Amino acid sequence: MAKILDMNIKLKTRSGRSLTLQKWLGGKLKFFQTSLLAAVFWQAIIPLEAEDIVLTIEETFAAIEKQNLQVLIQRQAVEEAFQVALRERSELLPRFSLDSSQARSQIAPVGFGFDFPSPPPVNRFDGKMVGSVPLIDVVKFANWKLARYNHTISELTFESVLQDSLNNAANAFYSHLRNLKRIEVLDANIKRDLALIDLAQNQLDAGVATKIDVTRAEGALATNQKARIQQDTVVMESALRFKLLLDLDLDSELRLISSDEVKPLLFHGTDYEIAGLLELRPDYLIAAEELERNLAALKYAGLERLPSVNFFGEWGYATSNILDGGEKNAWLAGISFSLPVFEGFRIRSNKRRAKSLIKSQELVLQNIENQVGVDFKLALQDVRSRFAQIAITLKKVELSEEELTLARTRFIEGVADNREIIDAQAALADANDEMIETLYQYDLSRLSLAKAKGDVRLLLSD
Numbered sequence: 001m002a003k004i005l006d007m008n009i010k011l012k013t014r015s016g017r018s019l020t021l022q023k024w025l026g027g028k029l030k031f032f033q034t035s036l037l038a039a040v041f042w043q044a045i046i047p048l049e050a051e052d053i054v055l056t057i058e059e060t061f062a063a064i065e066k067q068n069l070q071v072l073i074q075r076q077a078v079e080e081a082f083q084v085a086l087r088e089r090s091e092l093l094p095r096f097s098l099d100s101s102q103a104r105s106q107i108a109p110v111g112f113g114f115d116f117p118s119p120p121p122v123n124r125f126d127g128k129m130v131g132s133v134p135l136i137d138v139v140k141f142a143n144w145k146l147a148r149y150n151h152t153i154s155e156l157t158f159e160s161v162l163q164d165s166l167n168n169a170a171n172a173f174y175s176h177l178r179n180l181k182r183i184e185v186l187d188a189n190i191k192r193d194l195a196l197i198d199l200a201q202n203q204l205d206a207g208v209a210t211k212i213d214v215t216r217a218e219g220a221l222a223t224n225q226k227a228r229i230q231q232d233t234v235v236m237e238s239a240l241r242f243k244l245l246l247d248l249d250l251d252s253e254l255r256l257i258s259s260d261e262v263k264p265l266l267f268h269g270t271d272y273e274i275a276g277l278l279e280l281r282p283d284y285l286i287a288a289e290e291l292e293r294n295l296a297a298l299k300y301a302g303l304e305r306l307p308s309v310n311f312f313g314e315w316g317y318a319t320s321n322i323l324d325g326g327e328k329n330a331w332l333a334g335i336s337f338s339l340p341v342f343e344g345f346r347i348r349s350n351k352r353r354a355k356s357l358i359k360s361q362e363l364v365l366q367n368i369e370n371q372v373g374v375d376f377k378l379a380l381q382d383v384r385s386r387f388a389q390i391a392i393t394l395k396k397v398e399l400s401e402e403e404l405t406l407a408r409t410r411f412i413e414g415v416a417d418n419r420e421i422i423d424a425q426a427a428l429a430d431a432n433d434e435m436i437e438t439l440y441q442y443d444l445s446r447l448s449l450a451k452a453k454g455d456v457r458l459l460l461s462d
Helices: 021-045 057-067 069-090 138-205 211-246 274-278 282-303 346-412 419-453 456-460
Strands: 010-012 018-020 053-056 095-105 122-136 254-257 308-319 328-338
Touching: 053 057, 057 069, 057 138, 057 211, 057 456, 069 138, 122 328, 138 211, 138 254, 138 282, 138 346, 138 419, 138 456, 211 254, 211 419, 274 346, 282 346, 346 419, 419 456
Parallel strands: 053 254
Antiparallel strands: 010 018, 095 122, 122 308, 308 328
């Protein structure tokens, strides 16, 4: 056993060279350390591939509620307002505490006009339970009620922030989808340009066309290739904006699935009563709740002149020193009464401020009521108009395709040069791009209508 553990034992390699056990183990350890460092190095310089992300508009809305930073921040604001309301309510509940103190005091006999012998120092220990109950306190009650109003307003504000975030996400979704479809259109344009170059070259070889026909086709190809390169930047920008809204990995591949790929394009336009719309609009509900809070503040400002009444008490024992066996029961009970006589005109200022806020909030509500009707009617008309334009734009695409076919036939037959083909291809490219823009504007009009109704998520049911 001692020989086996001897680090100087001689070992022979395959090449016949002699090594001690210590050198052989040292070489193996060095090889292992080098391999480990190399693995760590390659792991650092070669990043893992980001996971592909595939989203529909429904999944986008669900992600916004869970991942959007603005939504998460406002959710914490709701929790904060709720805890403030609980804190204000605690001021209305009974309070009890256990108090104890050990003191030693020396009374100095001064002020009598003659010398008086000093009494000996006195020790005193008090152990007691102290409690108080507010019986009547308008200020504390008002603070609690107003805090509850603030909590309700924070919940409505959360819904408003959520609606804005959903609206922004839908805008980003449809914008990125439009940009992706434009890449498809540009790729189709380049494919047609390449086919035209081949056709022009064949016609030139056959003596039917001239060199300018080939040059003209190559110029059209260069224009579309330039536009295609620029579109990559546009797509990257819209993708990054979309990922930022959903707090996604910026390096991940993003693919969006539009609703028209899942279900046929439909139009549903329904007239709504304005009163019903107001009940769904977060901005109106917030303004209405703020008005109620200001009315309550005016009411409680007038009640601040009422007295406050509190019950208080103590119960325990007193002795010279703790645990000395000489404990005596000691207790105290009473009621305190406080009536404001002059508070520096604070109450009057609070009432005037509350009246001003009430008047201002009434005007805000009136303005929102008027705006809601305008928003809804315009959004409904825009949806109807955008929907009608789809069929017209689709017909325009079909006519452009037919024009391109006729122009290509004329060029092949040698009765015209390729300018007609280039013009027809440009017209078809414009028509396809216009079709994409028409569908995009239609989706945005549906989004505006859903927002005018009070909930962007109604977009999913329209």
